Amino acid sequence: MAICGIDEAGRGPWAGPVVAAAVILPAKKRPKGLADSKQLTGEAREELAQAIRACAAVGVGMASPDEIDRINILQATFLAMRRAFDALPERPVAALIDGNAAPDLPCAIEMIIDGDAYVASISAASIIAKVERDRMMVDFCAQYPGYSFAKHKGYGTPEHQKALAELGPCAIHRRSFKPVRLASGLAA
Template sequence: MFENMSVAQVKEQIKNIKMEEYLEYIDVLRKDSRKGVQKLAEGLAKQLDNERHERERVEWLKRNEYALFERGYTAVGGIDEAGRGPLAGPVYAAVVIFDKDVFIEGINDSKKISEKKRELLFDEIMEKAIDYSIGSADHGEIDSYNILNATKLAIKRAVDGLKTKPDYLLIDALKLPEVDIPQRSIIQGDSNSISIAAASILAKVSRDRVMLEYHKKYPEYGFEKHKGYGTKEHYEAIQKHGIIDIHRMSFLKSIMGKR
């Protein structure tokens, strides 16, 4: 099959083969007497092994959804939020509904993956979800209602924005008695549920994008780096330039008292 090809030509030939063809090609490449071609076979075998492990990891991440599907639920919504801790900007929440056969390579808790990977997964999640919705509560609502209630408000807005009504909710570390849908709170849900992990990515990316827009308006505060969290740089910017309209006043009482 590859006898009349150089190692470089073989490498180019196998570059775009489909995953389901790997085993066939691995068998042929391993029988080639050239060590360079045999090395290509080992490379394919490693890729195939990594793919299997990733599929097993994602299947494990779906175990809470599978348990609900077995009980007869058909529209399981995973919910997570982003931005409860920052000194500035809104809090965001998202809800995602997947079918049982969904596979998204690399999906995980948004805190465990890079910003670049989150951006890529953001689009794939929206493409593969049965339905999704994103809600938020701004800094004024956070000050008026407190951060916990504002977070619940953002979640309710996300749920209300769905076109498909969920029949069960999996929520990261929160309970929503005001939402009349069967639900379960899961500690570290973004590491234990594919739909919560997906929601964590949608919420995180959406909020980060808003904070990047605020950076354009207030570049001296460094929002593009810390996204409003209480870093040393952020506190120094507040001391130098003062509190601005997107700051959460209830989070900055100690600073306000010194002014």
């Protein structure tokens, strides 16, 4: 009876998708060093993501900036989580989800606040989601020069704020987020 862990990356940035991962870890021979993705270096995340994919069932889902703008970031996060769950190669009987809110899924659900810090399958999902999203943002950096997406991954840094002020929003900016609306000249 498989149980998956689900987590997301990218709820707070001003640009790019929100990405979720669902991971079913094997009972034995799990990668060593699983932790909340935010506590790991980029190099450690990449190595662990490769190790996770080598031994676990993994599903990844995302919601685009347009979907975020249309349905709001929380609902877009739930959409990405459902897509990640649906992308798993096998159907789990339960899902352990990081946080205090969860999408509707066709299985038992347990929400665990800070689960990415101490539940192995959620830690694994946080690592996969972060690595996938970071790779997307590096690709977007080449598509949309001037914003330095490879550096800040779309988060609200002073450098990103400056680029928004000088260049205005690009196609992957979340126009429903206040700093982007203000840079667009739209009412707050």
